Amino acid sequence: MLAPMNSDPKLYAILDLGYTPESAAADSAKSLIEGGADLLQLRAKNHDPATIRRVAEILIPLCRAAGVPFILNDYPTLAAELGADGVHLGQDDGLLAAAREIIGPDKIFGRSTHSLDQACAALSEGFDYIGFGPLFPTPTKAGRPGIGLSDIAAMEREVGSKIPAFCIGGIKRANLPQVLAAGARRVVVVSELLLAENVREAAAEMKVSLLAWTAPGADVK
Numbered sequence: 778m779l780a781p782m783n784s785d786p787k788l789y790a791i792l793d794l795g796y797t798p799e800s801a802a803a804d805s806a807k808s809l810i811e812g813g814a815d816l817l818q819l820r821a822k823n824h825d826p827a828t829i830r831r832v833a834e835i836l837i838p839l840c841r842a843a844g845v846p847f848i849l850n851d852y853p854t855l856a857a858e859l860g861a862d863g864v865h866l867g868q869d870d871g872l873l874a875a876a877r878e879i880i881g882p883d884k885i886f887g888r889s890t891h892s893l894d895q896a897c898a899a900l901s902e903g904f905d906y907i908g909f910g911p912l913f914p915t916p917t918k919a920g921r922p923g924i925g926l927s928d929i930a931a932m933e934r935e936v937g938s939k940i941p942a943f944c945i946g947g948i949k950r951a952n953l954p955q956v957l958a959a960g961a962r963r964v965v966v967v968s969e970l971l972l973a974e975n976v977r978e979a980a981a982e983m984k985v986s987l988l989a990w991t992a993p994g995a996d997v998k
């Protein structure tokens with residue numbers, strides 16, 4: 778059964794095979810989920826489809842059991858075959874309509890955006906959520922400059938008020954307060970969690986900060 782996105786997702790974790798070997802994928806995913814990840818994405822750049830399929834088949838039951846949507850980065854056809862809950866598309870990964878045609882309409886579709894204009898375009902196209910960043914340069918997405926924090930508030934007003942908008946890129950426990958103070962309400966985190974000594978505790982720490990800062994009635998700047 779499809780796991781829907783909860784109504785107020787805060788922490789979107791990516792299990793990136795560039796950081797986590799296949800042998801550790803299940804343990805890392807369990808820790809991310811136990812730590813409070815609201816969505817889990819499998820990101821596997823430069824891995825063969827057989828590996829992606831194998832890892833996805835381990836992660837999907839873990840996500841299902843926890844009611845956490847499983848999102849596949851790229852590969853709409855594979856996402857459809859695997860029964861993923863959704864697919865995440867970059868700017869160069871084609872139109873939403875094409876992915877919908879492949880996977881079906883009732884899934885979760887996310888788009889990476891790198892500017893306010895792209896965020897607005899993804900909203901208009903009909904995406905269910907966006908990623909917005911990278912806020913800071915990050916080795917996880919090497920070669921892409923950080924867009925900084927200055928557009929977060931406008932993006933939240935124009936897009937984040939209508940669909941979940943997750944800030945991404947170089948977000949750590951140490952700079953999360955700064956990101957939240959700039960207006961972010963949701964984040965995607967990769968290396969900070971996957972490289973943490975204790976993945977579950979690192980995720981839980983970030984989730985607590987996100988919930989505390991953005992709780993209804995909280996003094997959100």
Ligand code: TZP
Nearest residue numbers: 911915917918946947967968
């Ligand atoms: N898209 C924009 S930044 C990024 C992606 C996939 C990587 C973020 O990774 P990290 O390790 O949390 O900086």
Ligand code: MG
Nearest residue numbers: 851866867870
């Ligand atoms: Mg992509």
